[in-house]
Amino acid sequence: MTSLGKDVPIPLYYQIKARLLESIENGQLKPGDRVLSERELTTQFGVSRMTARQALTELESQGYLYRVQGKGTFVATPKIEQPLAGLTSFTEDMRRRGLEPGAKVLAAEEVAAGRKVARALGCGETAPVVRLERLRLAGGDPMALEISHVPASVVPGLLERGPVVHSLYRILETEFGIRLVRAIQSLEAVPANAYEAEMLHVREGTPLLLLERISRDSQERPIEFVRSLYRGDRYRFTTELIRREDAP
Numbered sequence: 224m225t226s227l228g229k230d231v232p233i234p235l236y237y238q239i240k241a242r243l244l245e246s247i248e249n250g251q252l253k254p255g256d257r258v259l260s261e262r263e264l265t266t267q268f269g270v271s272r273m274t275a276r277q278a279l280t281e282l283e284s285q286g287y288l289y290r291v292q293g294k295g296t297f298v299a300t301p302k303i304e305q306p307l308a309g310l311t312s313f314t315e316d317m318r319r320r321g322l323e324p325g326a327k328v329l330a331a332e333e334v335a336a337g338r339k340v341a342r343a344l345g346c347g348e349t350a351p352v353v354r355l356e357r358l359r360l361a362g363g364d365p366m367a368l369e370i371s372h373v374p375a376s377v378v379p380g381l382l383e384r385g386p387v388v389h390s391l392y393r394i395l396e397t398e399f400g401i402r403l404v405r406a407i408q409s410l411e412a413v414p415a416n417a418y419e420a421e422m423l424h425v426r427e428g429t430p431l432l433l434l435e436r437i438s439r440d441s442q443e444r445p446i447e448f449v450r451s452l453y454r455g456d457r458y459r460f461t462t463e464l465i466r467r468e469d470a471p
């Protein structure tokens with residue numbers, strides 16, 4: 224790696240970070256490869272230990288590197304690229320990537336909708352809804368924390384049929400004849416709180432991607448309101464943008 228520019232207004236740690244990132248992105252450093260340690264970076268670039276540490280810590284919290292106690296810092300597997308175009312289920316998304324989907328049910332209960340859910344589902348605030356909180360797994364690793372709300376009236380008996388450890392969308396289709404056809408979804412960044420961090424195996428404060436989705440069936444009925452927190456260090460969402468013919 225070339226030496227750092229000491230006369231440029233770019234912090235040294237940031238320059239080291241950029242060098243490492245470049246090596247990862249152009250394939251010189253591959254998933255599983257060990258990267259230079261703090262001490263090695265210090266010698267190579269003539270920077271302080273703190274500067275070297277900051278570069279590694281940021282790359283780690285952004286999901287490019289991971290540390291193994293006593294062994295060193297290694298290049299992580301690339302993030303999961305998730306197109307935002309189709310209305311797909313978690314199970315379908317993971318299978319398409321050859322990963323084994325899973326779910327750990329953290330809560331499954333019938334509750335009153337409350338203001339936010341009522342607004343999303345177009346029901347009364349006291350209307351009963353099924354609240355399903357699940358940790359979604361891919362190959363056993365936690366990927367997202369999902370809280371779904373479905374009007375109890377459209378899924379009678381859902382809670383009695385056992386924990387929803389497989390696909391909710393499949394159950395909706397096969398057991399309740401509900402096919403989701405359309406959804407409105409928003410995406411924003413939020414820091415992981417202590418509980419979310421523990422569940423998702425990230426540090427508190429790590430950026431998560433919060434997706435909120437309201438899905439409807441062919442009769443335009445709102446069926447599901449979900450808040451999904453995806454690991455920002457494992458996911459990258461992509462969209463296709465098409466320039467309209469009449470764009471100014």
Ligand code: 16G
Nearest residue numbers: 312313314390391392393434449451
């Ligand atoms: C996706 C959906 C979630 C849905 C789940 C069903 C988002 C943000 N979340 O994760 O709304 O409940 O798929 O997956 O898109 P399943 O059929 O595997 O249970």
